[in-house]
Amino acid sequence: MPTHEVFNQVPPMVGHDVADDPALLDGLAREDAAWALPEVHELGLLAGTGQAQEWGRLANENPPVLRTHDRYGHRIDEVEFHPAWHELMSVAVTHGLHGAPWADDRPGAHVARAAKFYTWRVDAGHGCPISMTYAAVPALRQSPELADRYEPLLAKTEYDYGLRAPLTKNALLAGMSMTEKQGGSDVRANTTRATLQPDGTYTLVGHKFQPDGTYTLVGHKWFTSAPMCDLFLTLAQTDAGVTCFLVPRVLPDGTLNPLRLMRLKDKLGNKSNASSEVEYENAVAYRVGEEGRGVRTIIEMVNMTRLDCVIGAASGMRAGVTMAAHHAAHRRTFGRYLAEHALMRNVLADLSLESEAATVLMTRLAGATDRSVRGDASESAFKRLALAVSKYWVCKRWPSHAAESLECLGGNGYVEDSGMPRLFRESPLNSIWEGSGNVAALDILRAMAKEPETVEAFFTEVGLAAGADARLDDAVRRAKDALTDLGTIELRARRVAEQLALVLQGSLLVRHGHPAVADAFCATRLSGDWGVAFGTLPPGLDLTPLIDRATPKIP
Structure with a gap:
């Protein structure tokens, strides 16, 4: 039998336009992005739905799980996510919250992207790979050959999840891997070592030989978030000092680059996002920018x-x-x-x-x-x-x-x-x-x-x-x-x-x-x-x- 009537409880905060924010809308108009208002409101209406809010809840209550090996004992180094994570990521990518502004010549493109990033607030964790993909492009442009190869895929508004050779995918996500346990913010104390492979040789990587013209990295990274990204900008030491490298998760022939995911961090918050420790076991890497100028x-x-x-x-x-x-x-x-x-x-x-x-x-x-x-x-x-x-x-x-x-x-x-x-x-x-x-x-x-x-x-x-x-x-x-x-x-x-x-x-x-x-x-x-x-x-x-x-x- 019911013992009481429930009353004076606040109704769910659903069904509104999250982008109906006067300070945000005024800023869009002021900063040359009024043209993006329909897109921002579209995303704001989606963010205000019960479905989107449920995706955020489920992604956080079902955090990612690390799978280091398959059932046969093969090393796979994969992270499994709840389906809600993929829904969140798909919305973010298809609405251009990642690298899309770099391919948009309209004035205010980066303002429009900022407004969408601000509006799509149902879960903060999945914003990490979105943010890193956005941020990777200007660094990558310091090596025009690499930028020509990968930047168009980093800007594509298509969510293509899964570990495959980067240039065989429809779109890419990028991360960064800088922090080491002995250094933290002091990246010049990093000990991960990069070795240039001499011309005319081949290097054994995993079970296959890789052609020359690459570096190999050996070391340990203490805090690498979103380890299922396709590419990572990574700092490592050369004889010239700290240098920046582009490290793919999968090599061109489809084999896994030996980035060994050791464990996922148990964090205070940001539960939907996987943050990992990574061992580099002669991982193939491509130099970005000049040797010794990795921080710059x-x-x-x-x-x-x-x-x-x-x-x-x-x-x-x-x-x-x-x-x-x-x-x-x-x-x-x-x-x-x-x-x-x-x-x-x-x-x-x-x-x-x-x-x-x-x-x-x-x-x-x-x-x-x-x-x-x-x-x-x-x-x-x-x-x-x-x-x-x-x-x-x-x-x-x-x-x-x-x-x-x-x-x-x-x-x-x-x-x-x-x-x-x-x-x-x-x-x-x-x-x-x-x-x-x-x-x-x-x-x-x-x-x-x-x-x-x-x-x-x-x-x-x-x-x-x-x-x-x-x-x-x-x-x-x-x-x-x-x-x-x-x-x-x-x-x-x-x-x-x-x-x-x-x-x-x-x-x-x-x-x-x-x-x-x-x-x-x-x-x-x-x-x-x-x-x-x-x-x-x-x-x-x-x-x-x-x-x-x-x-x-x-x-």
Whole structure:
């Protein structure tokens, strides 16, 4: 017999357009990608379906499994994924979230891709191979012969899963393999060794001989994500120093390249994505760029994946605040909806403010990326410093934002069914991936010292809002003053990064944001009337637009 009637529970957040995000849509129009609106909305409607959200849940609750050998004892080094993973990957690839922009000559192609990456947020794990494929192309172009061979397949909008010789497939995915256990971010401490095979000889690889003109790699990689990709950009030592190589999983004759998957990492989050340890047993590799200049060669790949770290963190913030706002709009407490209580409104508005500041910054960086790819030197200089600043700050802000968003749901947010725990577990990753907070902060100092034009380009961008808000003008002066004491600047590197990020976000919001959003940002983030926790906005601000812009519109 039923004991009670279930009521006052929040309906599922399905049936809405995830791309119905004012800050995102304004950014698309501003950064030359208004032509992509139909594509972005199409993907946003799919992301809002129950089916897509179920794919994300299933992919995470059924993580990948490593199969090192087949039933007969043959080495196969394969990873099995749940069918939901392949559904997610197929959507991402066919919508061009991977390498497609490199084959698209339209202005704003990289902005459109960033908007889609931001919108397709049902699962973060499968975004890893998508992001790495996108980022591999500029590094690969440093060896035109390799780029001519593989780049068209990296840009194809077809998901062709399976280990086969790369040039026999309809499309390819790429990964990167840099980190070693003794070095971490210090890739110059890597010990994986590359040996050039002399002309006119053949090298035994597996059970077959391979022709000359190649290198072979011996060593161990500590963190290689998405090991079922077709190609990997890998760092190894030669006599000239750290060098970049392209390593295929399958050789041209169809035999497996000896990349031995030793185990999969048991991670805090990102469960749907396989991250592995790999032994290279004389694996065949092709040099990319010059010997001894591997870090410089692969840095463009790193920068592109850092951009995706910012996009992913901004997307995660938007996901968290929309779930919190949806819950507050439907849950009643003490005779009113949660969203009608003054203190909850403060929390929701503050979460929305942080999300919009991240999104406006993300779209500006995507625009700078698009224009720098097309040869705009000033945009390249701006992106060099702004990307490092944004990678530090936006990714640092996400974990606390995710925790506060979860808390808006109370105990309901702490259980897996809500989706909030998965979001929370995902939130620290982007700050670690491609350089943790200290690495990002020190990269800011390196850019300022070695490329002073980046500082000029950065403050030229910030200065476009000069005189529009006195609070912003004061913050810019303080940020510039913080750069003058070079004796202590490394000790203060994180503080410098924070100040630069805030004045850049403030400038963008003052110029392009909703007036209520810009006012709240300047009143809190720039003028200091702001507590440590979210939900500490001062009286006198108009909170309604911030909350309305974060609440999903569900039919």
